[in-house]
Amino acid sequence: MTAGWSYALNQWRQSPTSFVRLEEHERAFKTVSAAGFRAVELWAGTGRWSNLGRPEHLRLNYGSAAGFLDRLAECGIDAVSSLTWDPSAPAAEEGFELRSTSRPADHGAILRAAETYLELLSELGCERIVVRATEPAGRLGSGFDAAAVASVLDRLGAAAQDHGVRVAVDIDCLSPSARPTASRGCSSSPTAPSSTCRSAPRISSWRASTRSRSSATTRPASGTSISRTPTSRTRKRATCFRVRKSTSCRGTRAVRSNAGSSSSGATPVSSTLPLC
């Protein structure tokens, strides 16, 4: 497999109401192309203002996945390299469910939600879905379950493979399992970063094989790659989960339809609400 360079479009999404109009997309695509990149990375979102982040809105705005590819091509972009997706982020289109990869009862809903994206990626000829492994430590509390996370990622990998897509697991700085490893090759040596620090790049490596970075702790499904070393993962377990317990909003999930049914006080998805 050859390596290529792609650029993440998420930087243009500076607020819920920004980067909505198609002419704004066009300018971003042309900018990316002019800067020498031949592919773009999408990111999943929710609501009608996230029109590159929801498959139904992308198709609606560009006619079809093929129409979107045509528009990219007109702007000098050859491909969609990848799409980032946070299964724990509530989406209006999925009833604002607050899912957790650590909670087996949520796995069915996560897999169903993934299917929507995998179908789109298949239509786009995109080979990679970048999946956030867990919700942030502050929201997860003591509920982190590595085995459950691994299990649903395995199943996601298998489902993705059916669509010709591979799963790349994304662990970020808010992840409960990321904090103690910061000194390990991430911050002390800017000239020679560890490969484990590349899990959330602004410039993503496109078509590069990620198999070499696979974790030994979690046996990946054939379609899954995890960008963390076993050492970092096991160290995290001992020190990272002393997060404060949520103080508010318990029980609000019963009201599925209204915005912001967050149980943690985290920025609610309802900040994207399209009303005035």
Add this chain to the structure above:
Amino acid sequence: MIEWSYAINQWKPSFDDFTRRRDHERALRVISISGFTGVELTTGTGRWEPLGNPEQLAANFGSVRGFADFVRDAALDRVSSWFYDPLLGFREDLSAPADPADPDAHASVRAHATWFASALADLGGQVLVVRPTASAWQRPQLDDGAIGTIAKCWNDVGRAIAPLGVRLALHFDFLSALRPDDGLERLIAATDTETVGFSVDTGEFVAAGLDPVAFIDRHPHRVAHVQLKNAAAVDDRDEYTRRNAEHHVRKGGGARPVPRWFLELGVAPGLVDAEAVVRALVAHEYDGWVTVESDLSPHPPTSAMLNGWYLQHVLQSIVEEAR
């Protein structure tokens, strides 16, 4: 009595900004609704400086008095003051920069100062704020002879504009050639106490390592104008002596670099004690304009509004308590 105005200069970060009438109208309205009653203009030259000098005012507003009407339409009482830097030449009369340390330039300085003061009088303004000399990197040493020359220039100007009802206020800044060797105090001593006043720019004083309150206490009768702004840092590395310090230090932040030299009043980590400044003014029965300034602001409306809040909720009560 203290009157409060706002400096317009923050709205013009570069030469091609702030040229349209709508921009001016909105800026004046923001100043007005934020609680200020006057506006301070800054000199400029050329067709992209509609507020820069009397000729441009006339070209854009019909006349100087036409601009006064424009100001009043924005619910401001008047122009409080005009900042004039003689080291700026004017395309309008093809004049060259005039350095008060150069005796040959004095006639030009006096003529232009009178030009501005006349217009200021028509605008209802009371103070011509001037940059008394060049930057330190341009004139690294001002011996007593040079101070005397500069003083003579401003004494002449002070006498020339006094009949117009306009006071002269020499404005010290942290890049000034008056900074080393106690130049500011020497100039105070060399100038006419009756016709030459000074402007205390609190942010510039603090950035230069000077205490504005101590200055007010030391020279209460020479304070003819105040520019009130906060400072975020002190130039304690003598970076003001660097060539082209206006670009590299003031705008560029210097070697550290300093992201913003000047901040809104009352915000951390500001170094200016604005309350103490106002208390000192009140104690000395200062009667004149305090111009709040936020030059180099990254967001002018927000700076004006935050400063307006501080004026209404903190500073005005100090003035009212003294009544």
Add this chain to the structure above:
Amino acid sequence: MKWSYMDHWRSASPNGPIDQWQTLDSMDRFLKQVAAVGYDAIDTFDHRYFQIMDQYGSVSNYQEFVQERGLERIVNTFHAAVYDPRTYAPHVPETHANILEDFRVTMDRWSGISLDNIIVMPATLYYDMEPVTDDKIKTTAELWNKVGAITLDAGVKLTCHHEFFCGIQSKHELDVFYANTDPALVNLFVDTAQHCIATVDPVDFYEQYADRVTGFHFKDTRHQDLVGDYRRRPDAELMATTTPKWFHEMGDEGGLVDFEAFMRAVVRNGYEGWLSVEHDKANKLGGDHAESTAIARWYAKNVLDRIVAEEGSK
């Protein structure tokens, strides 16, 4: 007349544009700017509850934070529901139980302070309600009568704000809706720009329903929707053909709303509540929320106050 500011806001930060809810400092700066230019209070969105609990501990704590910066209180909340015909849609009776429960929960969350109104868009997006029929509007009205009873029981008036892209926006649709809602339970919140865009004259509309009006959004627009943008999929508000920026602050040039006539009508009808200023999406096309907020308040003080005085002396 007291003025409240509906809290749409963006400001610059090293991480790009942020809203005021980012940190306590950004909220402090926001509130001081609003207070500085003479607003007496703020309105907010009730979905901010989660950030309020996270950052301030309680709704009343947040209101104290507001008051410490020179503002009287929080006057109104906007209940910005995300409608979905499958789960939450006023014209779909099967979803009504869910909606009613939502309002019970919401009123409980905000019970720590005294609110004047809870504002709703009373219908889904237009395209989710099409074809808009009188029967659907009546079903919608039945729901809001019930919701109004819930909010009134909590001491808060339910009031309806008709976005130009919602399912009840034409004059006929509005008339049917208000004919089928209980004036004691369902009120009207007039957004001058939204009605103007929908080609409903805001002055005439207000005059017709003045006795049901419990608040206003004073905001302007430079465009009317003459091409059917209101039913545009997936979005009419930001993606319209007509313009990338529907809303402008009052007092800006080129506006279509006759605010002087509107204010005369407000005074003539003896309105005694709060007046709210709004200019959502003011940052589009290079705009700036702080400046717009100041300009709108300048207009209220220097133009509309005079109108109030003139009309009041008649």
